[in-house]
Amino acid sequence: MSPDVPARRSTLSRRGVLRGGGAVAFAGVSLAALKLPFFSVPGAQQDPASCRATDVSDAEKALVISNWTGYIDPRKDPESTWAGFRDSTGIKVDYNVDINDNAEFYAKVKNQLGSCDPIDRDLIMMTDWMAARMIGLGWIQPLEKENVPNLHANIIDSLRQKPWDPDLEYHAPWQSGLTGIAYNAAETGEIKSFEELITRSDLRGKITLLSEMRDTMGFLLKVAGADPLDFTEDQWQNALDLLRKAIADKQLRSFAGNNYLQELSGGNVVACEAWSGDVIQAQFENPDIKFVVPEEGLSLWSDNMMVPNLATHQGNAEKWIDYYYDPAVAAKLAAWVNYICPVAGAREEMEKLDPSLVDNPLIFPDADLLANTFDFMDLDDRQNAQYEREWADVTAG
Known part of the structure; x- marks a missing residue:
């Protein structure tokens, strides 16, 4: 699927500001901050029934x-x-x-x-x-x-x-939104799967993956034959090994936060993991940018x-x-x-x-498209801290 309906604007999007620093190269990566156990907050549990304020909406507009x-x-x-x-x-x-x-x-x-x-x-x-x-x-x-x-x-x-x-x-x-694959049709042919994205020799050094752990690891779990909504520790490690190999093989140009589509339009990158709304906006200025539903499916988020x-x-x-x-x-x-x-x-x-x-199926997707989507498993505190730390260790090189 390659929707070609252009958007009417191309300003920075909601997803375009994630990580704030653009593409993340392997050297000196700021993702090391993710080694912190974000969710280890002893005593943080609250009861919303007792932790509430008086609603003054009627008096204060x-x-x-x-x-x-x-x-x-x-x-x-x-x-x-x-x-x-x-x-x-x-x-x-x-x-x-x-x-x-x-x-x-x-x-x-x-x-x-x-x-x-x-x-x-x-x-x-x-x-x-x-x-x-x-x-x-x-x-x-x-x-x-x-x-x-x-x-x-x-x-x-x-x-x-x-x-x-x-x-x-x-x-x-x-x-x-949907997470899938974008490619520049002026620079390369269609990429049909996430596995192709991380292994195809003609793409070596010319792709980016997203810097949010759940986005990228969901697809790598799929490539490893696991269900991102219900995976084991061994399956997680197998998916990490696929990422390690892609990095060692120099398949990636970088992990990207906010400027992957600029690099795609400019030819520095020919294909990338991408968010659907960003792609629609990019097509307004560059109709060669295409969005693909990978064979592994699409990640659906809200x-x-x-x-x-x-x-x-x-x-x-x-x-x-x-x-x-x-x-x-x-x-x-x-x-x-x-x-x-x-x-x-x-x-x-x-x-x-x-x-x-x-x-445009990226704004109003039909049932068939939505049936081909997946989500990421809920993680407890321990899992989240472990997986974010291991993700940071691998992506930092």
């Missing part, structure tokens, strides 16, 4: 949000979704783009949330695995179901029944809206969630951010807004 960069349509535009929320509710939104990495944001807030202290945020956006972690620690407030009817009515089926929050009690997906403990405007946060699960609003947002829209009915609304995006 205010809302404080933390999100990723480039993950909303232009807020200065009077026709934007953000302006529509403000105008329809009277709520003033303090919108912060201060999430650059899940673990980095966790490190900023873990002491407060782990001690039942406020983080001065009413809504935060975390990727699935971190959302599950925070919910499990009791750091997230349950949503009032009657306040978010659009969420329960309109969320797409593929995002229902997450094992870590099956009833949508604590989270609402903001946007979703970034999720959640209300942290001691938030003082939960009611206003729930209004925000319900507003963005209106199909017309969701379509307008999807036309800008170019990731998978989590809202059923938005595709029909996109017909009115921008028919060129309606049939």
